[in-house]
Amino acid sequence: MLKLDNINVSFNKGTVDEAILFDNFNFEVSKGEFVSIVGSNGSGKTTTLNLICGTVTPDSGAVIFGGKDITKLSEHKRARFIGRVFQDPKLGTCSNLTVLENFALADNKNKPYGLTVAISKKRLDYYRQLLSDCNMGLEDRLNVQIGALSGGQRQAIALVIAGMTKVDMLILDEHTAALDPKSSETIMQLTDKQIKENDLTAIMVTHNLRYAVEYGSRLIMMDKGKIILDKSGEEKKNTKTQDILHIFNEISIECGN
Amino acid sequence: MFSLFSSVEVFLETGLVFSLIAMGYYVSYYILDFPDLTVEGTFVSGAVVFGIMVSKGINPWLALIVSFLAGCVFGTVTGLLKVKLKIRSLLCGILVSTALISVNLVVVSGGMSGDFSGQSNSSISYGRVVNTLHDAFFGDIIPSRVNNIPLRNPLIFLIVAVACKILLDMYLKTKSGLILRASGDNGQYVKMLGVDPGKSTVIGLAIGNGYSAVAGALYTHISGNVNQSMGIGMIVIGLASLIIGTSLFKRVRFLKPTTKVIFGAVIYQACLTVAQKLGVPSAYNKIIMALIFTLALIFSGKVKLKGVSTKC
Ligand SMILES: Nc1ncnc2c1ncn2[C@@H]1O[C@H](COP(=O)(O)OP(=O)(O)O)[C@@H](O)[C@H]1O
Ligand SMILES: [Mg+2]
Numbered sequence: 001m002l003k004l005d006n007i008n009v010s011f012n013k014g015t016v017d018e019a020i021l022f023d024n025f026n027f028e029v030s031k032g033e034f035v036s037i038v039g040s041n042g043s044g045k046t047t048t049l050n051l052i053c054g055t056v057t058p059d060s061g062a063v064i065f066g067g068k069d070i071t072k073l074s075e076h077k078r079a080r081f082i083g084r085v086f087q088d089p090k091l092g093t094c095s096n097l098t099v100l101e102n103f104a105l106a107d108n109k110n111k112p113y114g115l116t117v118a119i120s121k122k123r124l125d126y127y128r129q130l131l132s133d134c135n136m137g138l139e140d141r142l143n144v145q146i147g148a149l150s151g152g153q154r155q156a157i158a159l160v161i162a163g164m165t166k167v168d169m170l171i172l173d174e175h176t177a178a179l180d181p182k183s184s185e186t187i188m189q190l191t192d193k194q195i196k197e198n199d200l201t202a203i204m205v206t207h208n209l210r211y212a213v214e215y216g217s218r219l220i221m222m223d224k225g226k227i228i229l230d231k232s233g234e235e236k237k238n239t240k241t242q243d244i245l246h247i248f249n250e251i252s253i254e255c256g257n
Numbered sequence: 258m259f260s261l262f263s264s265v266e267v268f269l270e271t272g273l274v275f276s277l278i279a280m281g282y283y284v285s286y287y288i289l290d291f292p293d294l295t296v297e298g299t300f301v302s303g304a305v306v307f308g309i310m311v312s313k314g315i316n317p318w319l320a321l322i323v324s325f326l327a328g329c330v331f332g333t334v335t336g337l338l339k340v341k342l343k344i345r346s347l348l349c350g351i352l353v354s355t356a357l358i359s360v361n362l363v364v365v366s367g368g369m370s371g372d373f374s375g376q377s378n379s380s381i382s383y384g385r386v387v388n389t390l391h392d393a394f395f396g397d398i399i400p401s402r403v404n405n406i407p408l409r410n411p412l413i414f415l416i417v418a419v420a421c422k423i424l425l426d427m428y429l430k431t432k433s434g435l436i437l438r439a440s441g442d443n444g445q446y447v448k449m450l451g452v453d454p455g456k457s458t459v460i461g462l463a464i465g466n467g468y469s470a471v472a473g474a475l476y477t478h479i480s481g482n483v484n485q486s487m488g489i490g491m492i493v494i495g496l497a498s499l500i501i502g503t504s505l506f507k508r509v510r511f512l513k514p515t516t517k518v519i520f521g522a523v524i525y526q527a528c529l530t531v532a533q534k535l536g537v538p539s540a541y542n543k544i545i546m547a548l549i550f551t552l553a554l555i556f557s558g559k560v561k562l563k564g565v566s567t568k569c
Contacts, residue, residue: 076448084449092449096442097435105435109450113432162449 001201002029002169004051007061021047021225029203034195036212037205038244039222040252045205049171054078066168080110083162085155087174092158095147099157102146103127106161130160135186152183156190163194170195172204188215209248213241223251266406268530270479272523273414277421277472278495279502279518281465287499289441289461294350295335296469296495297488298357299328303470304477304487305361309369312383317390321474328470329463331357336459358485365483380484388478414475421468422515437461490543497550498522504557525549
């Protein structure tokens with residue numbers, strides 16, 4: 001379904017700070033897979049997601065999605081079939097607008113944003129249902145400005161928004177990292193539920209090794225722009241957090257963190 | 258002692274005229290965080306278009322709408338420079354307002370004769386009276402003066418300002434309007450919805466400059482002439498009105514921001530009138546303008562002007 005084909009990415013080209021991150025990087029994801037990615041800081045996890053979403057364009061190589069070459073497709077056009085939740089809860093919602101206004105906007109995704117009234121009263125019950133499904137104490141808070149909510153609540157809403165209209169792939173970049181342990185757990189369960197219910201193909205970068213082992217159908221570890229471990233199927237099921245932690249410590253010590 | 262009331266029509270009139278620039282800034286600066294310098298050019302363009310059309314005998318209300326559209330077109334150019342060519346916001350405004358000096362000159366020389374170079378305060382008077390918005394709408398219903406205070410222009414301007422305010426409020430409730438508000442707040446979010454936030458930038462600048470052109474048209478409606486330098490100072494007036502309005506009535510929940518902005522513009526003009534009445538020589542006008550603006554910034558806690566420092 002997704003293929004990163006011979007990707008080359010370097011930053012600050014032509015300056016003393018030039019750094020090659022990806023040198024002929026290859027990565028494939030099949031339909032229905034739920035891939036967890038772990039790896040040390042700066043190993044290229046976010047950049048991988050950025051390549052998929054169009055935030056970063058490769059120096060050479062191709063991004064193929066569903067058989068089509070989307071390397072040159074802009075970020076907002078890819079968003080029509082790729083949903084994304086960021087680490088920063090502020091990015092996935094609009095803080096100046098109310099929960100209702102955020103939902104109304106997301107509800108209209110992939111349709112024209114023209115001169116008709118944005119908020120439809122008919123959808124209110126549906127929105128309330130979405131909120132109560134979150135189990136985050138968000139019932140009856142439709143008219144609150146998003147900026148007034150906690151990080152966990154915002155992230156729950158960002159997750160709802162990312163899945164509100166049908167997407168082919170869900171991209172999660174450490175989306176629980178900025179939250180307290182309890183919210184983090186709730187969001188992770190919501191995420192898993194959403195992926196299963198909608199049969200989504202998903203890629204999740206996480207710092208939490210336990211989440212990577214517990215959730216998902218495939219586990220990948222990255223280091224210095226390379227995939228150094230790739231387990232799926234039975235092999236993934238039999239993997240314990242301890243095994244991963246061991247390898248993870250080794251690469252982390254190498255790069256000094 | 259002076260009576261502020263005796264010049265109420267002056268600051269009411271000018272306040273209402275400038276409230277349009279301030280409403281435009283509400284969209285381009287307050288919502289979209291775009292410090293737009295184009296307005297000084299589009300203010301003159303609006304005046305030129307309106308003046309020439311009316312002096313050629315065209316209905317002034319139609320002329321007002323055409324002025325608005327002209328402003329929208331120039332605002333769109335600024336927006337496209339920003340979005341398509343990725344030029345810095347301040348530069349986009351400088352480029353378009355510079356080009357507009359020639360555009361305005363060419364348009365004027367096509368419709369009127371006289372020195373419009375803007376040097377030594379030269380200005381062109383129209384061949385006939387352009388103060389006709391009232392007559393074309395109400396005929397003779399409204400008395401021209403009550404207690405020796407002229408009534409017609411302030412009333413007409415009030416109608417125009419309120420109409421523009423209502424239209425803007427309505428727009429901001431549409432899908433397109435909501436996307437525009439989201440674009441100013443979180444462009445990444447808008448992209449995630451499959452929309453290019455650049456589109457909002459262009460729409461916002463079109464609205465902002467359309468309103469500035471209407472302000473220019475109303476201004477020339479009173480003054481009866483145009484000159485190239487009449488746009489100078491409009492950025493400060495627009496921003497000051499916007500910030501005075503939104504910060505003074507910050508806690509007043511039931512007022513829409515657009516309403517606050519209209520109040521802000523009138524209050525700002527009232528302050529300037531007071532300064533003049535107190536005997537400050539008119540040469541100090543612009544200093545007073547800047548001073549009141551600075552005070553408003555200090556009191557609103559907005560000294561760190563959002564946008565100007567980070568995004569220009
Ligand atoms: N825009 C950028 N400019 C310069 N260097 C970058 C940029 N984005 C990422 N990098 C570098 O690329 C490497 C990988 O970054 P990233 O993909 O964010 O890592 P991870 O998400 O795995 O922590 C890091 O060394 C980082 O400094
Ligand atoms: Mg990262």
